[in-house]
Amino acid sequence: MHIIQNNPYRIVGLLVGATAKEHERQVKRLKQFIDAEQDPQDDFSFPTLGHLQRTLESVIDAASKLNLDSDKMNAAMFWFYKGNPITDEPAFDAIKEADLDQVINIWTKLTSSGEVSQRNASAYNNLGTLYLSGILVGTNSKEVLLEQGISLKLKFLESGFIKDFKALATDETFKTTKKELQLLFLNQVQSEIEKSGGITSNKLLDILTKQEFSAKEDFLKIFVKKAIEQIEKIIEEVKTQRKANKANALNIGKGLFEQTTGDLNQIKLLLGKTSQKYCSIADKLADEILQCSIDYFNFWQKNESNINYFDFTWKLAKLAEGIAVGKLTKDRVADSLKTLQDVKDKEITQALELLQSIQNAYEANKSRINSEVRSMRLGPDQTINWTKVDEMIENSLDWNKVVSLIQEVIPPENVDKIKNINNQNKINEYIDLVIFLMEKLSYLQKNKIKYICYWEASGPSMPTASDFAKIPVGLKWVGAIVLLLIVLKACE
Numbered sequence: 001m002h003i004i005q006n007n008p009y010r011i012v013g014l015l016v017g018a019t020a021k022e023h024e025r026q027v028k029r030l031k032q033f034i035d036a037e038q039d040p041q042d043d044f045s046f047p048t049l050g051h052l053q054r055t056l057e058s059v060i061d062a063a064s065k066l067n068l069d070s071d072k073m074n075a076a077m078f079w080f081y082k083g084n085p086i087t088d089e090p091a092f093d094a095i096k097e098a099d100l101d102q103v104i105n106i107w108t109k110l111t112s113s114g115e116v117s118q119r120n121a122s123a124y125n126n127l128g129t130l131y132l133s134g135i136l137v138g139t140n141s142k143e144v145l146l147e148q149g150i151s152l153k154l155k156f157l158e159s160g161f162i163k164d165f166k167a168l169a170t171d172e173t174f175k176t177t178k179k180e181l182q183l184l185f186l187n188q189v190q191s192e193i194e195k196s197g198g199i200t201s202n203k204l205l206d207i208l209t210k211q212e213f214s215a216k217e218d219f220l221k222i223f224v225k226k227a228i229e230q231i232e233k234i235i236e237e238v239k240t241q242r243k244a245n246k247a248n249a250l251n252i253g254k255g256l257f258e259q260t261t262g263d264l265n266q267i268k269l270l271l272g273k274t275s276q277k278y279c280s281i282a283d284k285l286a287d288e289i290l291q292c293s294i295d296y297f298n299f300w301q302k303n304e305s306n307i308n309y310f311d312f313t314w315k316l317a318k319l320a321e322g323i324a325v326g327k328l329t330k331d332r333v334a335d336s337l338k339t340l341q342d343v344k345d346k347e348i349t350q351a352l353e354l355l356q357s358i359q360n361a362y363e364a365n366k367s368r369i370n371s372e373v374r375s376m377r378l379g380p381d382q383t384i385n386w387t388k389v390d391e392m393i394e395n396s397l398d399w400n401k402v403v404s405l406i407q408e409v410i411p412p413e414n415v416d417k418i419k420n421i422n423n424q425n426k427i428n429e430y431i432d433l434v435i436f437l438m439e440k441l442s443y444l445q446k447n448k449i450k451y452i453c454y455w456e457a458s459g460p461s462m463p464t465a466s467d468f469a470k471i472p473v474g475l476k477w478v479g480a481i482v483l484l485l486i487v488l489k490a491c492e
Contacts, residue, residue, distance in 0.1 A: 001192045004133040009079040011062035013043030016081035017168040048098040069174035076169035083122025116159035128152030147207045154213045182215035227263040246299040253292025283329040290320035347414040354409045355433035365396035406449045419454045
């Protein structure tokens with residue numbers, strides 16, 4: 001961590017608790033070494049923690065940051081102090097010699113009990129500082145070191161021995177509480193994490209939810225407040241971007257989702273999905289993602305683009321659906337998805353309406369003709385010519401006009417879209433109606449609109465075995481009947 005690598009105590013080469021005289025003498029000594037262009041020897045800057053470029057300016061600046069008690073306390077929480085000379089002095093010597101195994105061995109033994117005492121309080125603080133410094137990366141992951149460091153520090157800051165530490169680091173007139181020190185520590189850790197970008201805030205949240213400490217509730221409230229403010233800030237930025245560039249609203253909306261999903265999940269975890277604060281920010285986010293979807297769709301539809309803007313729009317709207325919590329927002333998303341679905345299914349909807357109307361007209365004529373025939377009064381020697389009746393029924397529609405209407409309402413480009421639709425129920429309905437129609441047409445009439453039988457590679461005049469296999473299982477019995485009728489007709 002930067003606050004450890006560049007800690008004012010490290011720059012001046014002192015431990016927490018150094019007296020004012022020691023402080024003054026060390027700063028004067030450092031200036032003399034710097035003027036002589038020599039490296040100071042045998043202080044507590046611990047070169048093994050990483051490179052430290054000390055200049056006259058950096059030493060003066062660090063010294064000034066150790067004047068005010070509040071600054072000294074902040075720096076002290078991220079540095080080392082001698083609380084148990086018997087164990088801490090050998091540990092500090094080991095750090096100077098870069099023998100980190102020995103350091104960890106000394107302080108780990110003292111903290112293994114899990115209970116903070118007068119004897120091991122400094123070990124909790126010092127080992128926590130060592131873990132947070134980052135120099136142990138390689139033996140453990142950054143996440144593991146962060147968790148270990150925070151856990152040790154919070155146990156130390158939760159203990160009653162923090163009073164001794166405060167008295168060591170600051171003047172007796174400096175007043176603070178256990179909660180305030182914990183919040184000071186955690187706010188600094190969070191700031192360091194956000195600056196580094198190597199570890200997510202989610203990880204910090206995971207670590208803290210496992211810990212028990214006095215300021216936990218207060219810090220998590222602050223955590224939530226910051227997360228909500230961050231999401232609101234990004235939403236406002238995205239609104240401006242979307243309005244300025246609707247052609248790119250898809251990427252803007254996706255970026256909004258990716259930037260905010262982590263913070264939103266944190267809020268949900270901490271407050272619960274029924275929390276008013278969570279519902280409010282979730283719906284704001286869902287609304288803006290949905291608006292990106294709508295603007296993108298409208299822009300490219302208006303410009304009659306050939307890009308597959310529907311699928312992209314649909315996926316973005318589904319992201320909004322997964323976030324929405326409130327009824328108003330859910331209803332708005334649902335309406336948009338329905339509109340999109342209607343637009344997507346426009347071609348098959350038009351086709352089904354036309355084909356169904358043809359079948360309905362035919363069935364109505366058939367029913368009317370049969371009813372009229374059955375109501376006729378026949379003489380003793382008269383019979384009904386049912387062949388003639390069937391001919392009347394078959395010719396009750398002008399099939400040439402029907403074919404012309406099919407060509408107009410269901411052109412080949414519409415069929416190309418229909419065959420890519422994922423709604424199998426509608427596809428099955430379409431195939432049923434097309435098969436019904438083809439049974440009524442002559443060879444020449446069929447040939448004019450054979451493209452509507454998109455599942456038949458060789459056209460409707462004589463289906464092949466491979467064509468028949470492409471028909472959904474539930475419809476093959478219908479295909480079998482049609483095939484049989486065609487074969488019987490050919491044998492007449």
